[in-house]
Amino acid sequence: MAELVAVIASTHHPFYYRASTATGEDRPPFADEWVRKVEAFRETLTKARPDVLVMVGSDHFHQLWLDNMPQFLVGKAPFYDANWYNEEREFGLPRMLFTGQEDLSAYILREGLDAGFDLAFSNELRIDHSITCPIITLRPQNDLPIVPIYTNIFAPPLPRPKRFVQLGRTIRELVESWPADKRVAVIGTGHLSLELGGPRQFGPHGPDPEFDRKAVEWISSGDIEGCLSEVTLDSLHLPGNATHGFMDFMLMMGVAGEGAKADHVDTYDLFHTMEAYFTWYPNGGVA
Amino acid sequence: MSKYLLNKFLFTVDRDPDLVERYREDPRGMVEWWEAEHANRLLSCHGGEASTWLRFEDAEREALAGHDYPKLFELGAHPFLTLTLFIAMFERDHEPLGFQTEYARRLAHMSMPYPDIAT
Numbered sequence: 001m002a003e004l005v006a007v008i009a010s011t012h013h014p015f016y017y018r019a020s021t022a023t024g025e026d027r028p029p030f031a032d033e034w035v036r037k038v039e040a041f042r043e044t045l046t047k048a049r050p051d052v053l054v055m056v057g058s059d060h061f062h063q064l065w066l067d068n069m070p071q072f073l074v075g076k077a078p079f080y081d082a083n084w085y086n087e088e089r090e091f092g093l094p095r096m097l098f099t100g101q102e103d104l105s106a107y108i109l110r111e112g113l114d115a116g117f118d119l120a121f122s123n124e125l126r127i128d129h130s131i132t133c134p135i136i137t138l139r140p141q142n143d144l145p146i147v148p149i150y151t152n153i154f155a156p157p158l159p160r161p162k163r164f165v166q167l168g169r170t171i172r173e174l175v176e177s178w179p180a181d182k183r184v185a186v187i188g189t190g191h192l193s194l195e196l197g198g199p200r201q202f203g204p205h206g207p208d209p210e211f212d213r214k215a216v217e218w219i220s221s222g223d224i225e226g227c228l229s230e231v232t233l234d235s236l237h238l239p240g241n242a243t244h245g246f247m248d249f250m251l252m253m254g255v256a257g258e259g260a261k262a263d264h265v266d267t268y269d270l271f272h273t274m275e276a277y278f279t280w281y282p283n284g285g286v287a
Numbered sequence: 288m289s290k291y292l293l294n295k296f297l298f299t300v301d302r303d304p305d306l307v308e309r310y311r312e313d314p315r316g317m318v319e320w321w322e323a324e325h326a327n328r329l330l331s332c333h334g335g336e337a338s339t340w341l342r343f344e345d346a347e348r349e350a351l352a353g354h355d356y357p358k359l360f361e362l363g364a365h366p367f368l369t370l371t372l373f374i375a376m377f378e379r380d381h382e383p384l385g386f387q388t389e390y391a392r393r394l395a396h397m398s399m400p401y402p403d404i405a406t
Contacts, residue, residue: 061298061368066291066406067330086301089375154367156405197366198401199394202387241366241401271384 002104002178005185006048007260007280009219009252010041012057012133012189013273014091030270037266037277038137044264044279045138047286048185052101053139054108054147054175056188056251057130058154062086063122070120071159072167074112075127075148076105082127096132101145104178108147111174117167134189151251153190153244161231164247165224168254172282186255190248192216192274193239200240206274208239215246216267219278222260224253249276256280290363291406292326292341296351297359297368299325301375311376315352322348357393363402 016038019031062084064070082096105121112119127148135142149171152158168188175184192215193208200207218227227250236243256262264279300306300321309317327338343351350358354376359369370390378386 061365062302065298065330066294084302085304086371086375089304090371090378155365197360197368197370197390199391199397201370201391202384203391237400 002052002175002180002182002184004172004175004282005050005183005286006045007172007252007256007282008045008134008138008185008187009249009256009276009278010134010137010187010189011191011273011275011277012130013270013275014087014093014129014133016133017094017136018092030268034268034270034275037268037275041264041266041277041279042138042140045185045187048281049183049286050144050185051182052104052147052184053144054104054149054171054184054186055127055131055134056149056151056171056186056248057127057134058152058190058245058248059150060128060130060154062128063126064150064152066155069152069155070150071152072117073120073122073150074105074109075100075125075150076102076109076121077123077125078102080125080127080146080148082132084126084128087129091129093129093132096135096142098127098135098142099145101147103180104175104182104184105147107178108149108171108174111177112170115170115173117170130189134187138187151248153247158233158244158247160233161236161247161250162228164251165228165254168251169257171251172255172257186252188248188252188255190252191242191245192249192276194242194245194273195240196242198241202272204271205269206240206272208243209269209274211239211243212267212274212276215249216265216276219249219253219276220262220265222253222256222258222262224250224258227253252278256282289341289344289347290365290404292343293347293351293359293362293364294368294406295326295341296321297364297372299330301368301372307372307375310372314354318343318348318351356390357397360394360397361402363404365404366401
């Protein structure tokens with residue numbers, strides 16, 4: 001059977017690439033510390049020596065659109081092109097190409113359907129910065145095959161938070177039952193409090209530092225029940241109008257498991273939003 | 288209410304570099320052209336299979352033609368789509384992050400709960 005060697009949850013700040021590669025006067029004052037934190041985070045994945053990456057993210061109205069909107073979608077393709085014109089335009093992100101782990105995609109689709117998740121699929125998926133940002137931060141050499149999984153945190157009606165947690169648990173079960181001699185890491189990205197296109201956007205901090213503090217505590221301590229007791233589709237409007245992306249963190253808490261304390265926790269308070277990085281080693285350490 | 292059509296406009300323009308520039312330079316003419324030629328286009332289908340029923344309400348058409356992003360917010364257009372497209376058009380005219388902070392300031396009168404964006 002495959003081994004789940006790391007579970008990683010992260011924000012996906014699209015400005016990291018530009019900030020970290022800028023030089024001279026163009027380099028923002030927060031870049032050096034940001035790079036240091038990201039490189040320490042990267043090491044937590046490197047140490048796990050994964051063969052395959054399951055990548056959980058959310059399409060930002062790039063390929064998935066309101067005329068045909070899936071709630072949960074698994075990519076099943078030999079390759080994935082990545083990043084879109086408007087991401088190059090706004091964030092300076094590069095075009096990328098990924099290799100797909102198609103047999104794991106097929107396994108997750110078949111077994112996921114049988115486990116009660118009516119997963120949509122795509123055989124030609126161009127992925128966006130919710131998945132490319134963590135590759136840039138965690139695996140910039142981009143040398144591992146991936147299985148992309150998209151969630152709808154964007155276009156209501158959305159699945160409820162509990163459903164994200166349940167899908168995370170199921171993804172873990174499926175990875176651990178995949179009959180392949182592979183080391184798998186599951187990496188998912190979301191947001192803490194975030195406002196986009198509203199009056200609280202682009203402030204000196206994230207729009208709700210108190211929510212961020214509680215969120216980091218829930219995630220780092222694996223307090224799924226505590227998180228579920230306070231977080232609802234309605235409550236997520238309050239910390240910022242894009243905070244439903246926090247449900248991808250809840251999905252990753254489901255992968256990590258109830259009560260699972262993160263082995264690596266780091267945050268970085270930036271303008272606009274707080275960065276947050278978490279790594280769990282499910283088997284108690286890096287073999 | 289045709290929030291879906293508002294979003295369809297923002298979505299289809301934002302992903303096309305030529306349309307972004309046309310919308311910046313001639314918003315009213317571009318919105319009228321788009322509504323006549325593209326509002327009913329079923330994406331990824333040829334023109335013979337266009338829809339027949341989609342049109343803007345007057346307030347929606349005026350908000351788009353006036354580049355009135357606070358009004359689009361009030362009408363329930365998806366804030367991410369509006370923000371991304373308007374950054375593409377107007378960030379270039381401001382200091383870094385200047386447009387984004389002005390955008391927030393122009394929406395400062397909005398309070399929770401924000402307009403419903405469900406389509």
